[in-house]
Amino acid sequence: MPPKEAGEPIGVVATSFTFDAAFFEEECLASFLGLETNPTDDGPAYLIEREDKLARLQCASVLVDVHHCRGTRSLRWDLLPARLPGIQHAKVCLLVWSNQVRVMIGSANLTEDGYRRNLEVFGVLDYHVGSKMPVECLLQTTNFLRRAISYSVTDTPAAPRWYKLLDRVEEDCSSWGTMAADRKRAPVQVETLFVEPAGESGFDQLKRIWPAGVGPKTADIVSPFFDPPESKNAPVDEVWRLLRQRGEVTAGYHVASEECSGWEELGHHRWSLQAPDSLRRTPRSSAVVEFNQVLLPDARPLHAKGIWLQDDRYAVYQIGSSNFTSAGMGIGKRSNLEANLVYVLDGKRDERLLKAVEATFPKSESVDPDEVNWQPKANDEDAESLSQIALPAFFGDAVFSLDTAGDGAITLHFAGGNCEPFVLLIEGTDKIWFDSSCLEASQSSITQTLPWTKTRPPSGFEVRLGDRDALAWWPVNVESSNSLPPPDELKDLPLDVLLNLLGSSRPLHRVMADYLAKQIKSDHDETATAIDPHKRVDTSDFLLQRTRRLSWALTKMRLRVERPTATIETLNWRLYGPVGVFALAEAIAREATTSAESAFLLAELALELSRADVVATTGCVDVSIHRNEISKLNDKLRSLLKDDAGDSEPANLRAYVESVFDEVIQ
Structure with a gap:
């Protein structure tokens, strides 16, 4: 929702792992634009207002992991697939108004569950003239978003629109905040923590951010997912290395759980924890591990992720998209793309503030590990466990445009090389629009431009690969905003x-x-x-x-x-x-x-x-x-x-x- 003095909407770029196109368009974008109408009650008036306000934006674009990059939508905003050895798991929203920029980094995907049902965590930084927010976080976020789009189709016309909005933020808004030198004695500092393939691990960044000469005494971790039980569970070892190496230290895990029915009469374990028993591993006798069940309000599924580090003076709180997994923290063979904010708190300068931030950590109750049945939740946020068919890299960009006569056309860009037989289906139908036999018969095997005679441009094509039942999705983006025909009501x-x-x-x-x-x-x-x-x-x-x-x-x-x-x-x-x-x-x-x-x-x-x-x-x-x-x-x-x-x-x-x-x- 735009703040009071935010001014007019300029643009938004966002990233997500799972994605709901209708929710993003009808709820998120509608709030950002301040729409007065809705698609359920207002019909044509909604289409007209949406068209009117979306057409004024410099950019509206979402980068989604290729496994989930799908959905019918207005071509007034771009949808881009990201391909990584791991997954695109970052959840970043950069909202730009004429007088304000908002950075949102958290654990929630751009879905209805993420914004309305799950237990999630968000960090929000608002920038405007006179803002006290750290400028470095804003510029580091725009740089991250530049790197993030490099995992998508780079020659798409949607990419310049993405870069143009980031350029505007960096040029016009870099003075909307404070520099590190001006915040030396502030009781709270905020830093970004991004995990990327071949980049610095999340644990190494936390070690660098920790403000004291020796490591923290305690680490509390909340996560819905962990490395599989059969693995070494490298993040456990990294936590013990992060804590100080002398004296007593404690690692506490805060996880979702269920009480087993009839456990007393049947002699079963009392609690079923959604975690592997490899978390119990400790390096020495002075290292203590504790387990806690998160108290989930209204039975909300746990999806928040966080690491709380503390000693007698300081606390460091990491929140964002990184699960407590090797891929999520950037220490595995396949590193995800992740985004987090880190709050550094000085209890000596402001103990009340430290306690206030600590109160946002999910509430939990201690459980006896000897009364636990270890049942880790299947990690559907792991690259190796994804069941959805991803669009192969052979399929580049699909672009809708208008020719000089005002007729619609779609240009299909193929990356070349070999690909199994495929057909493109018109969205919502079983009608074949194009297939691989047409490509093989053409003189140009890389680019095909075909007329589009239907009234409404397609938001994408369903792709059937070989004889598979499941369908991949090839999103269509528009060459320019001038290429889009107006709604029928405005023609x-x-x-x-x-x-x-x-x-x-x-x-x-x-x-x-x-x-x-x-x-x-x-x-x-x-x-x-x-x-x-x-x-x-x-x-x-x-x-x-x-x-x-x-x-x-x-x-x-x-x-x-x-x-x-x-x-x-x-x-x-x-x-x-x-x-x-x-x-x-x-x-x-x-x-x-x-x-x-x-x-x-x-x-x-x-x-x-x-x-x-x-x-x-x-x-x-x-x-x-x-x-x-x-x-x-x-x-x-x-x-x-x-x-x-x-x-x-x-x-x-x-x-x-x-x-x-x-x-x-x-």
């Missing part, structure tokens, strides 16, 4: 409707909802027309009447166009969107009863645009760029003038129109 709107939209101060979706409701009832009341003789007089041909009706709308349009905007995408939407200036010009050219009327009204439109007074505003599109885009639009308006008008236009009118366009196009 080729009549001039009267556009005048009402431009002349109204109400949001687009509200005005359109009223218009659509009237269309359902009737376009006009025939009875009233028959009774009132004045209504039988059609004045639509009168140039003066048209000009009067247009003048107010043109003034409102100019004010809308000249208003500073945080993104070039918003400006393009105002100029070229389905309710933008060029749509109004096309409606004038289409509906004018004479070429003279069309030429005169287009000249008035160009003249009004030339009066736009763009004011320089911090964080908004540069004034010179803004004005240049308006000038380029005026050039396109001139192209709508009919060349074959001939003598049908009065000479003085033709001269006036030419003089207007000569003046406004410099």
Whole structure:
């Protein structure tokens, strides 16, 4: 949810392991954009508002592990698959408004379970002018997101949009916070901890972050998953190495559990812990291991991950996506991509703050390990245990675009090499759209561009590999926002409707909802027309009447166009969107009863645009760029003038129109 003074939405990039496209679009993006409508109750109004607000974003993109990168969606936002030796397991959201940037790093996937059902943990850092948040965390997060997208298709047109948003954050927002030198005596420090293939392990980073000369006395670990029982369980040894090597030290594990029914009568163990008994291993007699069952409120499944380290003065709390596994902490053969925040607390400076943060650690109760039945939960977040079919690397990028005639096309990029026979199915159907035999027969085995004749662009293709029953998913992204056709409700709107939209101060979706409701009832009341003789007089041909009706709308349009905007995408939407200036010009050219009327009204439109007074505003599109885009639009308006008008236009009118366009196009 945007904070009060956040400003207008600019963009969002996020990463997730499992993913629910409908939840992200209808809940997460809707909150970020501040949508007033919803798909269940508002139908076309929701589609219009979503289109209107998504089109203004610089970027909306999600990077998802290739095993879970699927889902029907609007092509106004990008969906990118990540392929790793391990898995893409990081959960990062970077939310950008014109006056605020929010970094969210936690344990929750972008799913309804992650945000509404599981016991999860989030760390949130809000950056704005005067913020006390650490700048280093912001820049380290943007750098991590740059590296993260390198595990996806790098030549996709979605990648520049991802980078462009990160560039904006690094250039415009790097002063929104404090540097380490200014926080030396602060009672809490925050650092990032990222785990990557061939990178520094999570344990080595914790050792480096620990503020004291000797290691911590205690370590408390909460995790739903661990290395399998038959493994060495290397993270156990790493924890003991992380703790101080002399004196008594304690490692406590906080895990999900169930009480076994009838345990007293049947002589069974009392508790069934979702953990392997290899956690009991200790290196020496002065090392103590404890087990605790997490008290799960409302029977919520445990999905939070955390490590709490402490001595007599300091505490270090790691929260995020890393399970207590070799892959999650970056010490195995296959390292995941993980993201965590680490809070460093000084109890000597602020003991109350330390206790307040400690209270966020999941509540638990001690259990006797001798009364435990060890039943670790099957790790469905492990690369070797994933049952979903991943899209092979042979399938590169699928891109929707429009050709010069405005017809849709999809370009399929293949990485080359060998691949088993496959077919591409149109989403939601069993209809084959393309197959490997077509690829083999073509002259170009790497790239195929095929026409797309259906109204709505596909959000992806289901891929059947060989004779397998399960289907992989090949997401489609758009070449540019200009390649997307508007919703049917916004196509080729009549001039009267556009005048009402431009002349109204109400949001687009509200005005359109009223218009659509009237269309359902009737376009006009025939009875009233028959009774009132004045209504039988059609004045639509009168140039003066048209000009009067247009003048107010043109003034409102100019004010809308000249208003500073945080993104070039918003400006393009105002100029070229389905309710933008060029749509109004096309409606004038289409509906004018004479070429003279069309030429005169287009000249008035160009003249009004030339009066736009763009004011320089911090964080908004540069004034010179803004004005240049308006000038380029005026050039396109001139192209709508009919060349074959001939003598049908009065000479003085033709001269006036030419003089207007000569003046406004410099």
